[in-house]
Structures are given as structure tokens and as C-alpha cells.
Amino acid sequence: MSVPVGHYQYDRIDRDFLQARIAEFEGQVKRRLDGTLSEDEFKPLRLMNGLYLQLHAYMLRVAIPYGILDSRQLRKLGEIAQHYDRDYGHFTTRQNIQFNWIRLEDTPDILRELAEVDMHAIQTSGNCIRNVTSDEYAGAAADELVDPRVHAEVLRQWSTLHPEFTFLPRKFKIAISGSPNDRVAARFHDIGILARPGDDGTPVFRIFVGGGLGRTPVIGEELFDSVREEHLLATLEAILRVYNAHGRRDNIYKARIKILVQAIGVEAYREAVEAELDQMELDRYRLTPEAVAAIRARFAIPLLEAPDDADAVLTQQRRDDPLFDRWVRSNTHVHRDPGHIIATISLKPAGGIPGDATSGQIGRLADLADAYSFGEIRITHLQNVVLGHVRKDRLRDLWLGLSEVGLAEANIGLIGDIVACPGLDYCALANARSIPIAQKLGARFADTALQAEIGALRINISGCINACGHHHAGHIGLLGVDKRGEEFFQLTVGGRAENGAALGTILGAALPEDETVDAIARLVDCYLGLRESGETFLETLTRLGHEPFREAAYEAV
Amino acid sequence: MKLFELGERTAQVHDVLVTVAELAERDDARAVLLESADDPALLRPYLNRLDLVVLRFSIFRDGRGFTQARELREYLRFSGEIRAEGHILPDQAAFLRRCGVDSVVLPKNGNGDPGLWEKQLRQFPIAYQRSVLPERAIGSGFRVEEAP
Ligand code: HEM
Ligand code: SF4
Numbered sequence: 224m225s226v227p228v229g230h231y232q233y234d235r236i237d238r239d240f241l242q243a244r245i246a247e248f249e250g251q252v253k254r255r256l257d258g259t260l261s262e263d264e265f266k267p268l269r270l271m272n273g274l275y276l277q278l279h280a281y282m283l284r285v286a287i288p289y290g291i292l293d294s295r296q297l298r299k300l301g302e303i304a305q306h307y308d309r310d311y312g313h314f315t316t317r318q319n320i321q322f323n324w325i326r327l328e329d330t331p332d333i334l335r336e337l338a339e340v341d342m343h344a345i346q347t348s349g350n351c352i353r354n355v356t357s358d359e360y361a362g363a364a365a366d367e368l369v370d371p372r373v374h375a376e377v378l379r380q381w382s383t384l385h386p387e388f389t390f391l392p393r394k395f396k397i398a399i400s401g402s403p404n405d406r407v408a409a410r411f412h413d414i415g416i417l418a419r420p421g422d423d424g425t426p427v428f429r430i431f432v433g434g435g436l437g438r439t440p441v442i443g444e445e446l447f448d449s450v451r452e453e454h455l456l457a458t459l460e461a462i463l464r465v466y467n468a469h470g471r472r473d474n475i476y477k478a479r480i481k482i483l484v485q486a487i488g489v490e491a492y493r494e495a496v497e498a499e500l501d502q503m504e505l506d507r508y509r510l511t512p513e514a515v516a517a518i519r520a521r522f523a524i525p526l527l528e529a530p531d532d533a534d535a536v537l538t539q540q541r542r543d544d545p546l547f548d549r550w551v552r553s554n555t556h557v558h559r560d561p562g563h564i565i566a567t568i569s570l571k572p573a574g575g576i577p578g579d580a581t582s583g584q585i586g587r588l589a590d591l592a593d594a595y596s597f598g599e600i601r602i603t604h605l606q607n608v609v610l611g612h613v614r615k616d617r618l619r620d621l622w623l624g625l626s627e628v629g630l631a632e633a634n635i636g637l638i639g640d641i642v643a644c645p646g647l648d649y650c651a652l653a654n655a656r657s658i659p660i661a662q663k664l665g666a667r668f669a670d671t672a673l674q675a676e677i678g679a680l681r682i683n684i685s686g687c688i689n690a691c692g693h694h695h696a697g698h699i700g701l702l703g704v705d706k707r708g709e710e711f712f713q714l715t716v717g718g719r720a721e722n723g724a725a726l727g728t729i730l731g732a733a734l735p736e737d738e739t740v741d742a743i744a745r746l747v748d749c750y751l752g753l754r755e756s757g758e759t760f761l762e763t764l765t766r767l768g769h770e771p772f773r774e775a776a777y778e779a780v
Numbered sequence: 781m782k783l784f785e786l787g788e789r790t791a792q793v794h795d796v797l798v799t800v801a802e803l804a805e806r807d808d809a810r811a812v813l814l815e816s817a818d819d820p821a822l823l824r825p826y827l828n829r830l831d832l833v834v835l836r837f838s839i840f841r842d843g844r845g846f847t848q849a850r851e852l853r854e855y856l857r858f859s860g861e862i863r864a865e866g867h868i869l870p871d872q873a874a875f876l877r878r879c880g881v882d883s884v885v886l887p888k889n890g891n892g893d894p895g896l897w898e899k900q901l902r903q904f905p906i907a908y909q910r911s912v913l914p915e916r917a918i919g920s921g922f923r924v925e926e927a928p
Contacts, residue, residue, distance in 0.1 A: 247871070259889075264869060388846075
């Protein structure tokens with residue numbers, strides 16, 4: 224077996240550990256079924272293993288650590304979708320995959336199948352440190368300063384069944400990036416980490432704390448500017464220790480770390496963390512260069528070789544084929560190697576369900592990854608898929624292959640690249656159906672030439688205030704609200720998760736479901752009419768303020 | 781009351797168990813009960829005479845006791861016995877032990893089956909982080925052998 228590129232390669236010890244975790248879970252299911260565990264006791268235990276009870280069935284959320292899979296793992300996910308679900312899986316905004324139609328009795332078997340390919344559902348839910356997310360272009364992007372995957376893996380391991388932090392006040396999400404261009408929404412996480420090289424070449428980490436969306440959206444604040452690598456774990460332990468001891472436990476809506484940081488202020492939080500660090504035996508927590516090297520050694524590096532004319536071939540092909548050219552414009556990113564390019568595959572076909580992929584598509588993606596990108600696949604936090612290392616002269620062949628299975632949509636970062644939560648079709652907490660409105664918007668802006676003309680514009684949709692669809696962070700955000708049993712959508716504008724993170728602000732009264740798509744279309748028309756050359760939607764909005772957009776959106780209501 | 785030993789120290793029975801507030805008045809007290817909201821640092825003046833700190837879990841989901849145990853071991857260098865009582869699950873056995881807890885008061889329902897606690901202590905051959913215990917590191921990484 225060849226070593227997979229892109230993620231940490233398990234050894235026997237890691238595999239034995241996974242088997243032990245499955246045996247433990249199987250025992251827990253048995254105790255639930257024989258009644259020795261109450262449902263109240265079982266619930267947190269099953270959540271810690273990714274198993275939710277939804278509106279119609281159990282849902283299993285499988286971890287894709289830092290979003291990277293190999294083709295063998297992806298094929299296994301396709302098989303699970305086929306055998307245990309309704310032939311599709313759903314990629315989430317936290318780089319996981321969810322199966323929505325799972326039977327409790329099947330879960331130990333599914334977990335065993337996942338373990339065959341070194342995968343698991345550990346800590347994809349529950350009030351613990353969740354699956355760590357990272358930059359979807361990690362180790363590939365030209366703009367990267369530090370490859371964040373090694374430290375993401377350090378964090379994955381360190382947080383796995385952490386003895387002290389498995390029963391926190393609430394869930395805890397960590398994201399890490401190594402690029403000056405934030406592609407992980409660092410400031411919308413409980414802890415966001417930005418790595419950069421220090422003076423001696425070893426990375427240093429800028430740490431934000433207390434960000435989050437949900438019903439109280441907060442932009443994370445900087446706790447430390449330059450934490451040294453050796454103190455990374457100590458610092459995280461100190462942050463979590465303060466939270467575990469002092470986070471609220473009386474009200475789940477006030478239990479996230481963001482509420483604690485807001486309540487005492489970031490300075491007081493920093494002092495509390497420093498007080499912990501002063502008392503800690505730092506040696507015990509030291510992340511040594513040897514430990515980092517041992518983990519780095521288990522990542523295989525792709526051998527990036529391309530013919531000298533790779534770039535010229537691509538340039539010519541783009542000139543010859545305008546459709547291909549449009550896809551390259553929206554769906555690729557600059558690779559650190561001049562002969563290679565990063566390709567993003569949209570899981571947002573016009574009128575489709577954002578983030579869903581059938582087992583057939585999943586299998587095909589695995590084949591294409593084998594053929595074009597060292598068998599490596601990445602899941603993005605915007606519910607798309609990335610092939611990280613495609614030779615430029617072979618990009619067109621990849622695009623042709625994608626076209627055959629309906630995966631060549633040219634809309635990454637454009638208005639059709641909609642993020643939506645499961646909403647009322649699956650979720651017991653929902654006020655509104657997020658998926659149908661996403662489908663209608665996708666159909667309305669189906670024309671990719673029009674999408675390219677509109678330019679960078681992100682729409683995010685959540686079916687309720689819990690904000691799983693990150694509506695606060697959308698350039699245009701839609702929030703489902705319930706008015707006397709009718710579905711309405713509240714519009715926000717101006718949110719962004721990228722550099723310069725901002726929360727969207729409310730444009731006006733919520734609109735009935737059947738008027739929402741038209742209102743957004745008018746808002747977009749308004750932007751096209753008012754923009755100065757080269758201006759994005761956000762730039763025009765910043766220049767002119769809400770008023771013209773409010774007028775346009777509400778003119779016919 | 782049935783006690784179960786997690787491994788480090790032998791469990792001792794104490795007749796007098798006082799709250800943190802009562803400690804100052806009771807010179808004879810060798811054992812104290814810490815509620816989840818109590819700051820372990822309050823015990824600092826009394827550590828020399830204390831043999832036992834009991835951490836009370838009002839519900840197993842409230843994980844403050846884990847941090848209290850670690851603070852007692854790591855910051856206060858408490859070398860006596862730490863015990864957990866209240867609503868705790870056998871599924872937490874190794875977490876408790878690795879945070880420095882020596883014994884538990886077995887719950888009076890199905891969660892109190894000593895066989896389950898025994899099994900859980902041996903569930904995982906390794907762990908992915910250092911704990912307060914002197915566990916053997918595997919290779920140069922930070923994985924350790926979890927020896928019950
Ligand atoms: C259908 C089952 C689901 C339920 C019941 C559910 C429930 C929730 C709840 C209650 C919160 C708020 C927690 C808090 O703020 O403390 C939340 C947050 C979140 N959910 Fe979901 N969710 C579901 C599915 C999803 C899916 C499919 C995704 C990804 C596409 C997702 C992504 C998120 C994210 C990213 C947050 C975090 C917001 C934040 O923590 O700042 N959820 N979810
Ligand atoms: S935002 Fe609300 S409706 Fe959507 S998945 Fe989350 S909890 Fe459910």
C-alpha cells in the first residue's frame with residue numbers, strides 16, 4: 224500500500240486505539256439498550272462519538288481531520304452512504320461528513336468500517352474539543368507561510384479523549400491556518416490560531432479566543448500575538464482550564480467561551496490564562512521539536528513534477544475554450560509550485576442541495592483524485608471539495624472528467640456557491656427550510672456567465688438562530704424565522720468570515736419565503752447598477768451603506 | 781458506601797468530612813468535601829493536615845471536578861487521596877484517574893458495577909496527552925502508555 228499524501232498516516236498504536244474506542248462505544252450502546260444507562264447519560268456519550276438524534280432518524284457525523292482525505296477513505300464514505308444511508312452524504316461547514324439516515328444498531332459496524340481506513344467519529348459533537356479544522360489549501364497554496372496540518376494533527380491527537388476537557392460547559396471548536404489570508408474563519412471559533420514563521424524558523428502562533436456564531440455572534444479577540452511552538456499546548460490547556468472552571472453551566476445559551484470572554488473582558492481572560500501558566504509545570508506540556516518532527520514524518524509529501532510547458536499548455540487551452548476558462552477563473556487557486564494549480568470542485572450545482580454528494584459522485588471524485596492529485600481530497604468549510612495538486616497541463620482533462628458527472632459548476636466564491644444548514648427538512652430546531660430556498664436561489668442565478676458578472680458574493684442560509692449556516696458571516700445572510708407558523712427570512716448584509724471579519728447587519732423586516740428570492744434578485748440588480756468598475760458587492764455596500772439596497776429589496780413588498 | 785480504587789493510592793475511610801468553610805474551625809478534620817464551584821486554592825492553608833479531598837459531582841456532565849483534581853495535584857502538590865463521589869459514570873474512570881483522582885464512591889445504580897469500572901480502566905492502551913501520572917512516553921511523540 225502506498226502512503227497517502229496530505230494527512231497523518233496512522234500506525235498500529237493509533238489503529239489499536241480506534242478499535243478500543245469502538246469497543247467502548249459498543250458497550251455503551253448495549254448498556255443503553257439494557258437500561259443500565261439512562262437516555263440522559265447516554266446522550267452526551269453518543270454525541271462524543273458523533274451520533275445525533277434528528278427529526279426522522281439518527282445522524283452520524285464522521286470526522287475529516289483538517290478536511291483532508293485520501294481516495295481510499297473517500298471510497299469508503301461512498302460505500303457507507305450506499306449501504307447504510309440513502310445513497311448520499313452531506314459535507315458540512317466544519318469539514319465533516321454527515322449521514323442523515325442511520326440506525327443506532329448499525330453504528331458500531333459503520334465505525335468498524337471507518338476504522339478500516341483510519342477514520343472515526345470521535346468528538347464530532349458533544350461538549351468537548353471538536354474536530355480541528357484548517358485551511359483547505361494547506362500545504363499547497365502559494366500564499367501560505369506555515370503548513371498548518373502538522374499542528375492541526377498535533378491538536379487532533381492532544382484533544383482526543385482529553386482527560387480534563389471532555390465534559391466542558393459547551394462544545395469547543397478550534398481552527399488553525401498558516402496563511403495571511405484567513406480561509407478558516409479564525410475569528411469565528413472558540414479558539415482561532417494563525418501560524419507564521421518565527422525568527423528562528425519554528426512557527427509562532429497568534430491566538431484568538433471567544434469567537435462564534437450561533438445566537439450570540441461574536442468576533443474573536445486576540446489573546447496572544449506570538450505563542451512559541453513549545454508552549455502551544457500549555458497555552459491551550461490554560462485557556463481551556465479557565466473556561467472549564469468558570470464557563471457558565473446554568474444556561475446552555477450562555478455556556479460558550481465567548482460569553483465568558485465577553486463577561487470578564489479579554490484582558491481579564493488573558494490575566495487568568497497567564498496565572499494558570501505561572502503555576503503549570505510547563506515541562507510536562509512542552510511540545511518538543513522531536514514530537515513535532517515525529518508527526519511531520521508521518522505526512523507524505525507529493526512529488527511535484529511538471530513539464531516545463533505545463534503553464535503554457537494551460538494558457539493555450541484557456542484561450543481555446545471560453546467555458547473552461549470561466550471554470551478556471553472561479554474554481555482554481557495559485558499553487559506554490561508553478562507547474563501545479565489548486566482546483567476547487569463545486570458541490571453547489573444550480574438547484575441542487577449545497578454540500579450533498581451521491582455515492583456515485585463520491586466514487587468518481589476518488590477516481591479523479593487518484594488520477595490528478597496524488598489520491599488526495601480536501602473538504603472546504605464552504606462545503607466544496609478541493610484537489611490540491613493538479614498539474615496545469617492536465618487541468619482540462621480533470622475538468623472534462625468532472626463535467627461527465629455534473630461536477631464542473633463554475634461558481635466558487637460566486638453567488639451560486641451557497642452555504643445552507645439542513646433546516647426544517649432534517650432539523651428539529653428549525654424555523655424554516657433552508658435547502659429549498661438555497662435551491663431556488665441557485666436556480667435563479669443558474670447562468671454561470673451572470674454569476675461571473677456579479678462577482679464575489681457569498682450567500683449563507685440558516686434555518687434558525689443557531690446559525691449552522693453561518694448567516695451572520697455571509698455577504699448576504701438569510702435567517703429563517705417563524706411568524707405565526709409561516710416561514711419568513713430575515714436578510715443581513717455585510718458579513719464576512721475572511722480577513723476583516725465582520726457580522727452582517729439586518730437590512731429590514733423579515734420577508735415571507737415566497738418573496739425572498741425576488742428581493743435578493745433586486746438587491747443584486749441594484750448592486751450591478753450602482754457599482755463602480757471593479758467593485759465587489761461588499762465594496763459597493765461599504766461605499767453606499769444600506770439604504771439603496773434596502774430600497775431595492777423592499778420596493779415591491 | 782462502596783469505594784472503588786482507581787489505582788494510585790489506597791482508599792481510606794474518614795469519619796469526619798467537612799466543607800471548605802468548616803475547615804478553619806475544625807482542627808481535627810482530615811477530610812474535606814469540595815463542591816464543583818469551590819476553588820481548590822482555598823485548601824492551601826490546610827493541605828498539610830488533609831488526608832482526603834472528596835470532589836462532589838452533582839451531575840456527570842459537569843466536568844469542573846477534573847480541573848479541580850488537576851489543580852490539587854499540579855498547582856497545590858497535594859499528595860493525599862482524592863476521591864470523586866456523586867453522579868459519575870464508569871465511562872469516566874480513566875479520565876478521573878489521569879486527572880489525579882484515586883478512588884470513587886460507586887453509584888448505587890447500574891453505573892456502580894465494579895466490573896464496568898474495572899473494564900473502563902483498561903479500555904485504552906494508550907493516551908494522546910500527558911497527564912498528572914508518571915506515564916511512559918512512546919517514542920519521541922507525546923503519546924503515552926496508559927497503565928492501570
Ligand atoms: C440537523 C442537525 C443539527 C442540529 C440539531 C444543529 C444544532 C446546532 C445548535 C443548537 C448550534 C448552536 C450551538 C451553540 O451556539 O452553542 C449549532 C451550531 C453550529 N452548527 Fe449545527 N446543527 C445541526 C446540523 C449542522 C450542520 C449540518 C452543519 C454544517 C453544515 C452545522 C454547523 C454548525 C456550525 C458551524 C455551528 C457553529 C456556530 C458556532 O459555533 O459558532 N450544524 N448547531
Ligand atoms: S441553524 Fe437551526 S435549523 Fe439550521 S441546522 Fe442549525 S439548528 Fe437546525
